[in-house]
Amino acid sequence: DAGITQSPRHKVTETGTPVTLRCHQTENHRYMYWYRQDPGHGLRLIHYSYGVKDTDKGEVSDGYSVSRSKTEDFLLTLESATSSQTSVYFCAISPGSNQPQHFGDGTRLSIL
Amino acid sequence: EDQVTQSPEALRLQEGESSSLNCSYTVSGLRGLFWYRQDPGKGPEFLFTLYSAGEEKEKERLKATLTKKESFLHITAPKPEDSATYLCAVLSGYSSASKIIFGSGTRLSIRP
Numbered sequence: 224d225a226g227i228t229q230s231p232r233h234k235v236t237e238t239g240t241p242v243t244l245r246c247h248q249t250e251n252h253r254y255m256y257w258y259r260q261d262p263g264h265g266l267r268l269i270h271y272s273y274g275v276k277d278t279d280k281g282e283v284s285d286g287y288s289v290s291r292s293k294t295e296d297f298l299l300t301l302e303s304a305t306s307s308q309t310s311v312y313f314c315a316i317s318p319g320s321n322q323p324q325h326f327g328d329g330t331r332l333s334i335l
Numbered sequence: 336e337d338q339v340t341q342s343p344e345a346l347r348l349q350e351g352e353s354s355s356l357n358c359s360y361t362v363s364g365l366r367g368l369f370w371y372r373q374d375p376g377k378g379p380e381f382l383f384t385l386y387s388a389g390e391e392k393e394k395e396r397l398k399a400t401l402t403k404k405e406s407f408l409h410i411t412a413p414k415p416e417d418s419a420t421y422l423c424a425v426l427s428g429y430s431s432a433s434k435i436i437f438g439s440g441t442r443l444s445i446r447p
Contacts, residue, residue, distance in 0.1 A: 227378075265422070266379070266437040282434075313378050320433055321426060323369050326378030 226250050227327035229314050235333045242301040244330050246314030248294075254317045255297040256324060257281075257289060259310040266313065272297055273320070304334045337362040339425050341438035349446050351412050356441045358423035359405040366433065368406050370399050371422040373440070379422055382408075413445045 226249030236242055246255060256271040258281075268281030270289040278289050286308060288300045301308055311331050315324035339360045348354055358368070367386050371379035383392040385401040392399045396417065398409040408421055420440040428434055 263439065265439040266424075268435065315378075321366050323381045323384050324435075325381055326371075328376070328378045 227314060227316055227325065229312075229327040229330050231330060232328070233331045235335065236304055237335055238305055239303050242304050242332065242334075244299045244312055244314075244332070246297045246299070246327060248297075248316045250316060250318075250325075251294060252316040252318045253294075254320060254324075255291065256315040256317075257287070257297065257299045258313045258315065259283065259308075260313060260329070261310050269299065269312075306334050308332065309334045337425075337427060337434070337436055339423065339436045339438040341421075341423060341441050343441060344439070345442040345444070347444045347446065348410075348413055350414060353409070353411045353413070355410070356408040356421055356443070357405060358408070358425075358438055360425045360436075361404075362425050362427035362436065364427050364429065365425065366428070367426040368401055369424045369426070369435075370406070370408055371424065373420045373422055382421075410443070413443075415445045415447050418443055418445045 228247045230245045254273055257269040258266045260266050267283045269283055269287050270281050272278045272291040290298045311329045313329045314327045317324040342357045369384050370382040373379045383399040388403045390401050396411050400407050420442050422440045424435050424437045426435045
């Protein structure tokens, strides 16, 4: 299995609070991705990174920010959480943009 | 608009009953198509990559094929442990314009 760890695995928080999710990899892959998965929508890309301090927006980036200060860590931040951001969040990694991505086991985030 | 559609949404089979899952796509500049398996509470697990029409890949009871408009995941003599959601994802475009789109998945259930 690809060495990907997501933390926390579960989180419940209140509307308006900041939330940070962490993805840690031990594979030294260049690319890292954050997705959200919702019923009926499949996996949707939030942000991705193609190197340290190099990031770009995905399909559903509004309300989210990311940072990557080290190759192995990719952080996803919800500055002010809203109920519409209740979802399961997955981190993925890949060595190149045209190579398959490998996923972590997700973070289940509930915003009340 | 680029689109990936998987059918059927759900499929129930008897153990040993072979069938196929479909992934149809309309994208500009296909660079690759990926199949994943996802178990409840887990992240997607990579199965296959297909890069060009006519290509086929096999793994145990699974065989993936690709045409210019769709991909099939054939499952031969399935067992209960093959029960999962199967996702396809299409990679299109190049460089900064490249993107990956996931289908919503097919929930496969195999009865003993």
